[in-house]
Structure formats: structure tokens, C-alpha cells
Amino acid sequence: MKHALFLLSCFLLFPTGIILARTFKWFMHALFFIMILSMGFLHQFNIFFFTDGYLSRPTPGLEIHLSDLCAGMLLISMLLRGWKFKFLLPLTFVYITFFMIALFSWISAENSIPITSFEGMSRLDQLQFNTKLYPVFELYNMLRGFFMFFVTFQFIQSKKEIYLLLYAFVTGILLHSFIALSDRYIFHEHRIHGIFQHPNDFNTYVAMLGLFVFPLLFVYRKMKKSFFPLVLTILCIISIILSISRSSLAFFAFLGSIGAFISYWKFPSFKNVYILFLLASSAFLMGIKSYDTLYERFVTYNSYEASMEPRKKMINAAFLMLEHRPFGVGPGNFGAYSLSKYSQWTGADAGLRPHNIWILILAEMGYLGLAAFILLWGRALYLLSMAFLNRAARRDPLLFSCALGSLLAILHCHLQNWFHFCYQHTSIFLLIHVLLAVSIKIYVESKKEDSLLFEKETNSDMYAIT
Numbered sequence: 001m002k003h004a005l006f007l008l009s010c011f012l013l014f015p016t017g018i019i020l021a022r023t024f025k026w027f028m029h030a031l032f033f034i035m036i037l038s039m040g041f042l043h044q045f046n047i048f049f050f051t052d053g054y055l056s057r058p059t060p061g062l063e064i065h066l067s068d069l070c071a072g073m074l075l076i077s078m079l080l081r082g083w084k085f086k087f088l089l090p091l092t093f094v095y096i097t098f099f100m101i102a103l104f105s106w107i108s109a110e111n112s113i114p115i116t117s118f119e120g121m122s123r124l125d126q127l128q129f130n131t132k133l134y135p136v137f138e139l140y141n142m143l144r145g146f147f148m149f150f151v152t153f154q155f156i157q158s159k160k161e162i163y164l165l166l167y168a169f170v171t172g173i174l175l176h177s178f179i180a181l182s183d184r185y186i187f188h189e190h191r192i193h194g195i196f197q198h199p200n201d202f203n204t205y206v207a208m209l210g211l212f213v214f215p216l217l218f219v220y221r222k223m224k225k226s227f228f229p230l231v232l233t234i235l236c237i238i239s240i241i242l243s244i245s246r247s248s249l250a251f252f253a254f255l256g257s258i259g260a261f262i263s264y265w266k267f268p269s270f271k272n273v274y275i276l277f278l279l280a281s282s283a284f285l286m287g288i289k290s291y292d293t294l295y296e297r298f299v300t301y302n303s304y305e306a307s308m309e310p311r312k313k314m315i316n317a318a319f320l321m322l323e324h325r326p327f328g329v330g331p332g333n334f335g336a337y338s339l340s341k342y343s344q345w346t347g348a349d350a351g352l353r354p355h356n357i358w359i360l361i362l363a364e365m366g367y368l369g370l371a372a373f374i375l376l377w378g379r380a381l382y383l384l385s386m387a388f389l390n391r392a393a394r395r396d397p398l399l400f401s402c403a404l405g406s407l408l409a410i411l412h413c414h415l416q417n418w419f420h421f422c423y424q425h426t427s428i429f430l431l432i433h434v435l436l437a438v439s440i441k442i443y444v445e446s447k448k449e450d451s452l453l454f455e456k457e458t459n460s461d462m463y464a465i466t
Contacts, residue, residue, distance in 0.1 A: 014069060021077035028077055029164055032155055035070035036168035036434065040176060040205060041195060042427045062137055067430060068144060071151045078154060085154050090440055094379050098372040099142050102331050105365045106135035109330030113340045129336040131329070138331035141426070145433045152437035158453055162402060165438065166213065170232060173209050176202070177235035184242050192242040196427070203243040204422040207252045208409035208431055210236025214256060215401035215408075217279075218263035218272050226275055234282050241286060251415045253283070255408045262404060267397070314354040317342040318363035328366035357417035357424065377414065380436060384410060387439040392446035399453070403442050406435040 020027040038045050048061035078085075109131045155161060176194055180202075183189045196202035216229040233256075240249050260279070264272050321329050321337055329337045334353050354360050362370045387393060388403035410432055416422050423429060445453040 014073060017069075017073040018076050018080070021073055022080045028074060028155075029161075031070045031074050031077075032161065033164055033168050035067045035074065036165055037171055038066040038070070039427050039430045039434070040172045040209075042425075043197070044195065046426075062140060063426060065426065065430075067148070071148055074155055075151050083154065086444070089150070089153060090383055090444070091149070091376070091380060091436070094372070094376045095146055098369075098376045099139070099146075101368045101372045102135075102139055102142060102365055105328040105369060106132070106139060106330050108327050109135060109333060113336060129340070131333045131336060134332040134336075135330040141424075141429065145429055148430050149433040149437045152434050153441050156438065156441045156453070159398060162398065162438070162453075165434075166216075166402075169209050169212055173206065173213070173232050173235060176206050176209075177239050180206075180239040180242050191244045192239070194239075194243075196425075199243040200245055200248065200416070200420045201422055201425045201428065203240045203245045203248040204413060204416050204420070204425075205428055205431065206236050206239045207248050207412050208428070208435070211252065211255055211259065211408040211412055212402070212405035212435065214259050215263045215404045217275050218260075218267045219397040219401050221269075221271070223271055223274070226271070230275065230278060233279070234286075237283065237286060247416055247419045248412075251412050255412055255415075259404060259408050263401070266394070266400065311355050313346050314338075314352060315356065315359050317346040318354050318359045320346060321363045322366065326366050328362075328364045328369055331364050334360060334364055353421055355420050357421050360421055360424075381407075381410070383443055384436070384439045387443040387446075390443065390446045393442055399442050403439050406439040409435055 017027075017031065021031055042065065045066035047064050049064075111132055112130050114129070156165075179194045180192045183192050183194065191199050192202065193199040194202040194206075196205065210233055213229055213232050217226050217233065220226045237252065240252055256279075260276060264276065317338055318334070320342055321334070338352065354363070358370065358373070361373050365373075384403070384407040388400050388407065393399050393403055413423060413428060413432060423432070442453065
């Protein structure tokens with residue numbers, strides 16, 4: 001049924017959407033809104049081809065999502081409307097470098113390896129796993145990320161698109177928070193994961209949305225304008241607490257404190273002192289309310305030492321793979337190699353990946369892959385920082401807060417990457433590239449004197465910056 005709907009959308013809805021977007025500007029905005037919002041609802045709007053999902057991999061097949069279709073319609077409609085594109089974007093060279101190293105790792109991988117059965121996977125009995133096939137899906141996902149980055153960068157032309165992005169994020173926070181509260185207090189689930197398959201993916205995605213809107217608390221003159229961002233921030237904190245995540249909660253508090261310090265330094269006022277007081281009071285009350293659950297999760301039921309023991313074994317397996325294959329086992333092949341022999345040698349959980357994206361990339365793409373990944377994100381974080389530190393952005397409260405929020409959100413993901421491979425979850429991966437596009441667009445446009453993005457708003461309730 002899903003494949004039939006997909007074919008229908010390709011042959012009927014896709015061209016219809018392009019025609020409507022070419023004819024009506026408002027439909028382009030609707031497509032952009034749907035593209036951003038649907039990224040958080042991965043399994044409700046996606047389809048896989050060439051899949052066999054019995055191994056732990058970032059994606060079990062060639063995935064196409066509603067957000068991909070919306071991005072495709074947007075790109076074609078922009079071309080038909082004659083929009084001028086900037087093709088050589090600031091991250092293009094380092095992204096191509098990372099992709100080429102991943103491609104080389106795939107080419108140098110073995111054609112197939114035997115994988116043996118283990119408990120719960122009785123269908124596997126000395127089968128040959130095609131290690132050339134699944135890296136193709138990972139390479140395709142890298143291209144998807146850059147495509148989302150490219151489309152978002154080109155589509156944002158003025159503050160109208162920035163506000164549209166904010167509306168989509170706000171809608172996402174409200175929907176995910178509603179689902180989390182319903183799961184906890186109506187369906188009585190203990191550890192909430194929302195519509196995601198794992199709590200860490202859920203809390204990372206919600207935390208990134210929350211950190212993006214968080215600086216908006218401080219840019220408005222009137223308290224009533226800051227009240228809604230305050231509610232959104234509290235809803236995100238509640239959702240993270242309900243997912244019972246040590247790292248996500250700690251990183252949200254840490255990065256939120258940094259964001260509050262920077263924002264207050266930029267917009268000092270009595271109202272913002274009151275905002276900080278309300279945030280601290282709300283956090284204190286939520287801590288008291290959830291003390292028993294958090295203490296049980298963090299100390300009694302699953303201590304840090306106990307959770308780290310199996311992870312250390314997976315890391316040992318990763319370094320053993322690297323010793324045997326310095327150029328990596330190929331993107332997405334860690335689970336297969338673990339099943340083949342490395343889990344038996346190290347005692348690691350068979351087929352599972354290490355909960356550290358840096359170690360995982362090192363094992364799958366070798367030393368060159370890790371170096372390229374560090375180069376990519378070193379360059380990206382530099383551009384993210386420059387987006388809100390440059391003089392033009394510092395004079396615009398909305399763009400300043402969006403640039404700062406993007407930096408905080410992406411930093412949260414990368415801190416989580418030390419304890420989980422959330423970076424490779426499709427929803428989070430696409431969200432990262434959208435946030436990158438927003439910040440880099442702000443950075444690029446800040447160098448233009450006639451940029452529509454930096455056009456001064458009239459009748460704005462935001463603080464004036466001189």
C-alpha cells in the first residue's frame with residue numbers, strides 16, 4: 001500500500017505540486033512549512049526500497065521521505081520561477097571531501113562477509129552479508145543532507161521565510177510535547193520516546209528545537225511576547241525529563257545557560273531578569289516533581305558505570321576493526337562486521353553500533369574519514385559562530401537569536417554524539433542541515449548591503465540594537 005501511494009505521489013501529486021508552486025507563491029511557503037514539520041515524523045511519512053532490516057544500521061534501505069519530495073518540488077519550482085542560485089556555498093568543498101572519503105571507504109570494502117545467527121535473530125545462519133550494498137544507502141543519505149541544506153539556503157530570501165521556519169519548529173514542539181505528555185499520563189508509559197524508536201533520538205530532536213527558539217525569550221520588550229517562547233522551552237524540558245535521559249538533560253541545561261548568558265548580555269533588561277527567574281524556578285519545581293524517576297534512572301536502576309560497560313566493548317570492537325582495516329569497513333557496515341566475528345572476540349552486543357559517532361565513523365571510514373568529519377564540523381561550527389558574531393547579525397535581534405539558536409542546537413547534537421549515534425538518525429540529520437542552512441544564509445547575507453534578509457522590520461516589538 002505504501003509503495004502504491006508513493007508511486008501515486010510521484011506520477012500525480014509531485015507534478016501537481018510543482019505546477020501549484022510555480023503558480024502560487026503561498027504554495028511554495030506551504031511546501032516549505034510541510035518539509036520542515038514532517039522531518040520530525042520520520043516513520044509516518046517515509047518509504048524504504050531494497051531493504052532488509054535485521055541489522056543495526058542508520059537506515060535499513062533506500063529511504064524517501066515526504067520532506068525529500070517537498071524539497072524536490074521546491075527546487076524545481078524555484079528553477080521555473082527563475083530564482084538566482086548561489087552554487088558555491090561555504091561548506092561545499094569540505095562536504096565533497098568527506099563524501100569522497102566515504103566513497104573510497106565503500107569501494108575498498110569487501111564484497112561480502114559471513115554473518116552468523118545469534119539469539120533473537122534465528123533467521124541468520126552463516127548468511128553472506130552484502131557489504132557493498134548498504135554503504136550506498138549511507139552515501140545517499142549524505143547527499144540527502146546536502147540537498148536539504150542547499151534547498152533551504154536557496155529558499156530563504158527574507159525574514160518571511162525565517163518566520164515560516166519558526167512556525168514549523170513551534171508546531172513541532174507542540175505536537176511532540178503533546179504526544180509525550182499523552183504517552184506518560186494517558187497511556188502510562190515509563191520512558192517516553194514519542195513517535196521515535198528510541199528515547200535518545202526523541203529527546204535530542206526536541207532539545208534541538210527547544211534550543212533554537214530559546215534565545216527568542218530575550219529579544220522582545222514586552223513580557224507577553226516572551227511568554228509563548230517560555231512555554232515552549234518548559235514543554236521541551238518536560239519532554240526531555242519524560243524521556244529520562246542523563247546526557248540530553250545535562251547538555252540542554254548547560255547550553256541553555258550559555259544561551260541565557262549571551263542573550264542577557266545582548267539584551268539586558270529587568271524583564272529578562274524576570275525571565276531567568278521564571279526559568280530557574282520552573283526547572284527547580286520540575287526537578288522536585290521528577291526526582292524519584294530521575295534518581296531511579298541515573299543511580300539505582302541504571303548507573304553510569306553499568307551503562308558504560310557494554311559501550312566500552314563496542315568501542316573495543318571498533319578499534320579492532322580499524323586495526324584490520326585502516327580505511328574502514330565501509331559506511332553502515334559496522335553491524336555486519338560485528339556479527340561476523342568482532343562481537344565474539346570482544347564480548348560486545350552482536351550487531352549493535354558503538355554509542356559514539358566519532359568512534360563509529362573511525363571504524364567505518366578509517367582515519368581519513370574521521371579527519372574529514374572533524375574538518376567538516378570544525379568549519380561548520382566556525383561559520384555558525386560567525387553568523388551571530390558578525391556586526392550585521394548582531395544589529396538584528398531576530399537573526400541574532402536564530403543564529404545563536406542554531407549554534408546551540410547543533411552543539412547539543414554533537415555533545416550527544418559522544419554517548420549516542422543520534423547524528424545518523426534521519427530526522428536529526430536533516431534538521432542539522434536545515435539549521436546549518438539558516439545560519440550560513442545569515443552569515444552570507446550579512447556581507448551584502450542590499451540584502452532583503454536584513455531589511456529593518458517596522459512596528460517590531462523586539463529590542464532595537466545599535
